[in-house]
Amino acid sequence: MYTDKVLDHFQNPRNVGKIDDADGIGEIGSAQCGDIMKIYIKVDENDVISDLKFQTYGCGAAVASSSVASTMLIGKSIDEALKFRNRDALEALGGLPTEKVHCSVLAEDAIRAAIWDYSQKSGKKFEGLKNYEPAARH
Amino acid sequence: MIVGEIVIYMDNSATTKVRQEVVEAMLPCFTEQFGNPSSIYHFSGADAGKLINNSREIIAKCIGAKSNEIYFTAGGTESDNWAIRSVAKMLRGKGNRLITSKIEHHAVLHSFQALEDEGFDIVYLDVNEYGQVDLEQLRNEINEETSLVSIMMANNEVGTVQPVAEIAKIAHENGALFHTDAVQALGSFEIDVSRMGIDLASFSAHKIYGPKGVGALYVNNKVNIEPFILGGAQERKKRAGTENVPGIVGFGKALELLDGELEFHQKHLREMSNLLIQRITSEIDNVVLTGHPSERHPGIASFCFEFAEGEAIILDLNFAGISASTGSACTTGSAGASHVLQAMGISDMISHGSLRLSVGYFNTIEEVNTVVDVLKKSIKRLRKMSPLCD
Numbered sequence: 337m338y339t340d341k342v343l344d345h346f347q348n349p350r351n352v353g354k355i356d357d358a359d360g361i362g363e364i365g366s367a368q369c370g371d372i373m374k375i376y377i378k379v380d381e382n383d384v385i386s387d388l389k390f391q392t393y394g395c396g397a398a399v400a401s402s403s404v405a406s407t408m409l410i411g412k413s414i415d416e417a418l419k420f421r422n423r424d425a426l427e428a429l430g431g432l433p434t435e436k437v438h439c440s441v442l443a444e445d446a447i448r449a450a451i452w453d454y455s456q457k458s459g460k461k462f463e464g465l466k467n468y469e470p471a472a473r474h
Numbered sequence: 475m476i477v478g479e480i481v482i483y484m485d486n487s488a489t490t491k492v493r494q495e496v497v498e499a500m501l502p503c504f505t506e507q508f509g510n511p512s513s514i515y516h517f518s519g520a521d522a523g524k525l526i527n528n529s530r531e532i533i534a535k536c537i538g539a540k541s542n543e544i545y546f547t548a549g550g551t552e553s554d555n556w557a558i559r560s561v562a563k564m565l566r567g568k569g570n571r572l573i574t575s576k577i578e579h580h581a582v583l584h585s586f587q588a589l590e591d592e593g594f595d596i597v598y599l600d601v602n603e604y605g606q607v608d609l610e611q612l613r614n615e616i617n618e619e620t621s622l623v624s625i626m627m628a629n630n631e632v633g634t635v636q637p638v639a640e641i642a643k644i645a646h647e648n649g650a651l652f653h654t655d656a657v658q659a660l661g662s663f664e665i666d667v668s669r670m671g672i673d674l675a676s677f678s679a680h681k682i683y684g685p686k687g688v689g690a691l692y693v694n695n696k697v698n699i700e701p702f703i704l705g706g707a708q709e710r711k712k713r714a715g716t717e718n719v720p721g722i723v724g725f726g727k728a729l730e731l732l733d734g735e736l737e738f739h740q741k742h743l744r745e746m747s748n749l750l751i752q753r754i755t756s757e758i759d760n761v762v763l764t765g766h767p768s769e770r771h772p773g774i775a776s777f778c779f780e781f782a783e784g785e786a787i788i789l790d791l792n793f794a795g796i797s798a799s800t801g802s803a804c805t806t807g808s809a810g811a812s813h814v815l816q817a818m819g820i821s822d823m824i825s826h827g828s829l830r831l832s833v834g835y836f837n838t839i840e841e842v843n844t845v846v847d848v849l850k851k852s853i854k855r856l857r858k859m860s861p862l863c864d
Contacts, residue, residue: 346789352859370826371783374861384475391861395785395802399859 339430345400350407353389359457362449364442371398373428373442375406375450383414383422383460390446397432401425405443414454417447418464481795482841486681486834487630487658487774488799492724494834499727500685503720510718512708522719527724536733538666539692545709546722549689550657551678554581556691556702556713557653558665561622561680562589568649569619575599575607576817577634578626581676582655585812586624595619602647604766605634605818612644620650627675631801631814631830632659632765633774635663641749642671651697655690659683661732662740662772673697679721682726683835688721698762723843743772746842750775753846758853764815765827773834776821779827781863782856790852795843801828845857 338346355376363374371394378387388410392402405425409417415426426432432440452470455462483491503525511522522744527541534541547553562572574586576598590596594710597615599607606623616623618821628635642652653674656665661682674697678689693699705714732739747770751763761778784802791798801812802825811825831845857863 343789346786347793367628370822372861391859393781393783393860393862395783398783399786457502 337433337436339432341404341428341430342396342400342432345403346396347401347428349392349399351389351403351410352391355387355389358389358450360450360452360454362451362453363451364410364445371395371439371442373398373402373444373446375446377447377450377454379414379454379458385409385412385414385417392442394438394442395436397436398442399426400429401432401440402443402446404428405447409443409447412472414451414462415464418451418462420444422448480792480793480797482837482845483797484831484833484837484841484845485797485799486837487771487832489680489686490683490834491550491730491836492684492685493731494678495731496684496724496727500724501736503723507719511719522717525719525723526717529722532679532726532730532733533690533692535861536665536729537677537692538662538668540695542710543692543695544692545691545713546717546725547689547691548687548715548718549680550579550655550678550700551575551581551689553657553678553689553691554579554655555585556699557674557676557693558582558585558587558622558624560700560702561651561653561697562594565621565651565665565784568621571580571595571597571619571620571794572618573597573599573612573614573615573620573623573645573650574598575601575636576624577601577605577607577631577814578624578654579657580629581627582624599625601634604769605629605632605764605814607636607641609640609644612641616644616648616650618649620645620648622651622653624653624655626657627665627766627805628656628663628771628774629765629814630658630774631812632776632818633658634766635654635659635769635771638672639670642673646671649674658771658774661736662743664736667692667694674699679725679728682732685721685724688718688725690725695799717764736763740772742772743833743836745801746837747775747831747838748838749842750846751829751834753843754849755848758850760852763794764818764820774830774832776830778815778824779829779853780824781860782827782853785825786856787827787852790855791848794848796848798834798845799830801830803825805832 358376359379360377365372373392376389380386511746531541566839651673656675657678675692680686764776784800815825
C-alpha cells in the first residue's frame, strides 16, 4: 500500500534527532491520530535553514513525510520554507493511500512553528508569518 | 499490509493457514464429488449430502449439540447477523430490549446498531480494565422485556475470556436467550453448549486452519429460528443457497483434527503466548499487557507500548518478515483507536502503541524468540525517533 519511497524514508529516516543549540524549535501534535512532530532548525546570517533535525511519533506515513520534508527544507530560505506545504511532501513520496493522507499533515505546521519560535527569539519579522497563530493545532 | 515476504506468521486471530489434511479432504469436492447436494442422483463414492452431514456431525459432537442444531453459513459474520437479527425480530413480542457488550466483534455490534435504528432498545455492557463484562450491570439492566443477551466467548483483540456460563444463567433467569460469538474460541477451548447454557453460537472455519467463506450457527432445537437467507430448501429450509460443499468438508476436517488434539493445541499455544508475555514485559520498558492476565485465549498476546506507534511497529516487523496486527487509530480507518481498548479504559495515547501477536498451530518457540528480538529492536528504533522520549 505504501510506495517504495515511503518505505525507504520510514526505514531510513533522514535528519532524525535534536539540535542542542537550535535557533528555533516547533512542535505540533495531530489530535486526529495522535501523531507528534518536533522540528529543530539552525538558521544562518542570510536567514537560510542551514540544518534541521526532527523527531516524530507516529505511523509509517507520519515518519516518512517528516523525513522527506526535512530533506526538502534544509538549504531553503525562511521565506521559501514558509511556502512549504504538506502536498509537497506527499508528491515527493509518490503519494500516500487516501486514508493515510491525514498522517502527513505535521511537517507544514511544525516548520512554521519552528520559524515562529526563531522569529520570537531573533526579533525578525517574516511576511509568511503575518497571520500565524502559534496556538493553532490540528 | 505486507511490505515483504512473510516468513513468520503471527496473526492467527485474523486468519489461519489451512492444514494440508484439510486441503486434501476438500480437493475431491471440486472435481469428483462435485454434485449438487439437492440433486437426487448419486455420484460415485460418497455423495455431497453425506459429506455435509458428516461435517455437521463432527461439529455437533465437538460442541455437545445435536447434528440438527447445526446450520452451515458463509462465516462467522453471517452467523452473528442471522442469530441476532432473527431472534430480536422473532421475539419482539416478548420485549424490545437486547443486551450485548462494548467489546464485541463488529459483526455483532453492527447487527445490534442496525436493530437500534429500527427502534430496539440496546444495552451495551461496560467491561473492566481486563475486558471482562460487568455482571452486576447485566443483572441491573436485564428485565422481562429482554429477549436476547449476546456476549462473545473470547475476545479477538485482547483474548479475554468471558464467564459465558454465568451470563447464560442470568439470561435464562430472566427468560432471555443467550447467543455467543465463539469464532475466536472454537478449537482453543472445550465448548459444551448444554453445560454452558448456550442457545445460539457462531463459529468460523478459517480461524481453525480451515477454509475461508464457511461458518456455522448452532441453534438449540427449542428455538425455532427464522431463516435469514431465502430461496431454497437447504439447511432444513433455514439457510437457502447451494451448500459450499468443499468449505463445509474442510470445516469438518479442520475441527475433527483439532478436536482430537485439543489439549496439545491449547498447551502449545499457551506455551508460546506465555513466553511472548514473559519476555516482552520483562525485556521492554513501558509496556502493558492488555486483556486479562489469566482468563485469556491461549493464542493471544496483546500489548500497548508507550512512545512507539502501532502501525510503525507492524511495518518494522513486516520488514523482518513477521506479520502481526494493531488496533492503533492509524490502521482502524476511523478517527479513534480500537473500540475494545477504548472500552477497557485505555487512553488514546497508549492504545496508539497497541500490538497483537496471535500464535497458532504452525508457530514454534524459536519463532517466538525471533519475534521478540525483532520487536525489541523496533521499539528501540521508534522510541529513539520519538519526541516523547526525551
